[in-house]
Amino acid sequence: MPTHHSLRLERLAIGELASVDLEIAPGKIVCLSGTSGSGKSRLLRAVADLEPHGGETWLGDVAQESLPAHEWRARVMLVPAESHWWADSVGEHLADADAADIEALGFTTEVLDWQVSRLSSGEKQRLALLRAISREPAALLLDEPTANLDDTTTRRVEDWLLTRVRDRGWPVVWVAHDPAQIERVARRHLRIQGHRLEEEGQGAWV
Amino acid sequence: MGVIELEWWQLALASLMVVGLAGCTAAARLGMGKSLLIAAARTVIQLALIGLVLEALFAAERLLWVALMAFTMLLIAGREVMARQKRRLIGGWAFGIGTVAMFLSSFTVTVLTLIVIIGPDPWYRPQYAIPLLGMMLGNTMTGVALALDRLTDTAWRQRAVIENRLMLGQRWQEAIGDIRREAMRSGLMPMINAMAAAGVVSLPGMMTGQMLAGSPPALAVKYQILVMFTITLGTGFGTLAAVAAGSRRLFDGRQRLRLDRLSAPKA
Incomplete structure (x- = not known):
């Protein structure tokens, strides 16, 4: 069920970041980069309301504060750089994954019976994306979603994500380091500089 | 059925055996001797005190x-x-x-x-x-x-x-x-x-x-x-x-x- 709401950050303050204003339209991807320790992950955590922070975040006309926290996080879903699993088999974590999505990520439906303890870090990363998306969020916060993947798989995951984002109309914040990847997936690139976000040189298409 | 009285000197005999145990652990360098003796001493003091308190409590009701x-x-x-x-x-x-x-x-x-x-x-x-x-x-x-x-x-x-x-x-x-x-x-x-x-x-x-x-x-x-x-x-x-x-x-x-x-x- 596509929802098509924009994600809006108003004077968001967390850690070093003093006052972040940002609006992401439905179906658009904004890339976020910055040196390690600059607060990229913490910014995403504030947007998902996992850490106390200042300012306000809106999904369409719904304010973060107006929803119970778990409902907000179910809509504005954060996929962390390192995923964690609590049950034994993969299937127990995936509510109802689409077979097409499973195959697009390079698995067969047998993956649902796999043991989590035997997954490689690359498999975990792809399955974590699948796990998040199978819960039908309304916006995505991706923290280095292809960090553990080889080039071919990275491209495959990017293509799949771009199609899904366009179909579902999710606003997306995508933390990335690789300039080539940023070029491929996003039209807007922000870099954390000290206390604020700075617009980076935009792609040739502008 | 009566209870056999227990005298303090009889307890002292038991305590001597604890001291013996502490000596053995010290000889074996297990580093337990001191804490064993302190714990044993605490037992005696704490229980003796609570005995006094309970005597008074039982009497007052x-x-x-x-x-x-x-x-x-x-x-x-x-x-x-x-x-x-x-x-x-x-x-x-x-x-x-x-x-x-x-x-x-x-x-x-x-x-x-x-x-x-x-x-x-x-x-x-x-x-x-x-x-x-x-x-x-x-x-x-x-x-x-x-x-x-x-x-x-x-x-x-x-x-x-x-x-x-x-x-x-x-x-x-x-x-x-x-x-x-x-x-x-x-x-x-x-x-x-x-x-x-x-x-x-x-x-x-x-x-x-x-x-x-x-x-x-x-x-x-x-x-x-x-x-x-x-x-x-x-x-x-x-x-x-x-x-x-x-x-x-x-x-x-x-x-x-x-x-x-x-x-x-x-x-």
């Missing part, structure tokens, strides 16, 4: 004194629960949650047992009330301390898992559900094991004491069963309350995991 004694025991147990946790909730919550949980469970079950089941006259007769409460508190304290320690320590070690579950839109109760169950289990296991082994592997201390004091075994057994059940009730409800309150306190109003509410363990 006043509700006020019994209640005062009971609350002193409760506060000491609360302090002990706090001291046994590696990472404890700061701001007095570790003490508060442990003490209130023990108060609710131990006091309620003890008073109910006294009034409804045993029925001494008056109901607070110290000879029944104080030993019963003492056994309740001692065991509930162990259960509550184990459960809270397991809860906070596991939450600390599995914080990434808990937060990942929150990110997927789970409620805090769901995100910490497994850890809560684990904590409850570790609080209740000692009591379940004790009940399962009672009489087969071990002769429970209270029953042994009663028989040494001249009670017929059949009566001692009945009291022991009653005490086992009440202790289990107290431990169970106390652990339940402590784990519920403790896990709630690990999250704030926005269901964020707040490990900054735990103290760092002392090195």
Whole structure:
């Protein structure tokens, strides 16, 4: 069920970041980069309301504060750089994954019976994306979603994500380091500089 | 059936054997000799003092004194629960949650047992009330301390898992559900094991004491069963309350995991 709401950050303050204003339209991807320790992950955590922070975040006309926290996080879903699993088999974590999505990520439906303890870090990363998306969020916060993947798989995951984002109309914040990847997936690139976000040189298409 | 008097010099003989043990551990360089002797000395001093207090209490038989004694025991147990946790909730919550949980469970079950089941006259007769409460508190304290320690320590070690579950839109109760169950289990296991082994592997201390004091075994057994059940009730409800309150306190109003509410363990 596509929802098509924009994600809006108003004077968001967390850690070093003093006052972040940002609006992401439905179906658009904004890339976020910055040196390690600059607060990229913490910014995403504030947007998902996992850490106390200042300012306000809106999904369409719904304010973060107006929803119970778990409902907000179910809509504005954060996929962390390192995923964690609590049950034994993969299937127990995936509510109802689409077979097409499973195959697009390079698995067969047998993956649902796999043991989590035997997954490689690359498999975990792809399955974590699948796990998040199978819960039908309304916006995505991706923290280095292809960090553990080889080039071919990275491209495959990017293509799949771009199609899904366009179909579902999710606003997306995508933390990335690789300039080539940023070029491929996003039209807007922000870099954390000290206390604020700075617009980076935009792609040739502008 | 009379009880054979035990003189202080006879206890001194037993203490000589403890000193002997301490000497052996010192000779073997196990580093236990000193703490063994200190613990033994504490036993003698603490029990001798409590003997004096109980003599006075039994003689006076006043509700006020019994209640005062009971609350002193409760506060000491609360302090002990706090001291046994590696990472404890700061701001007095570790003490508060442990003490209130023990108060609710131990006091309620003890008073109910006294009034409804045993029925001494008056109901607070110290000879029944104080030993019963003492056994309740001692065991509930162990259960509550184990459960809270397991809860906070596991939450600390599995914080990434808990937060990942929150990110997927789970409620805090769901995100910490497994850890809560684990904590409850570790609080209740000692009591379940004790009940399962009672009489087969071990002769429970209270029953042994009663028989040494001249009670017929059949009566001692009945009291022991009653005490086992009440202790289990107290431990169970106390652990339940402590784990519920403790896990709630690990999250704030926005269901964020707040490990900054735990103290760092002392090195």
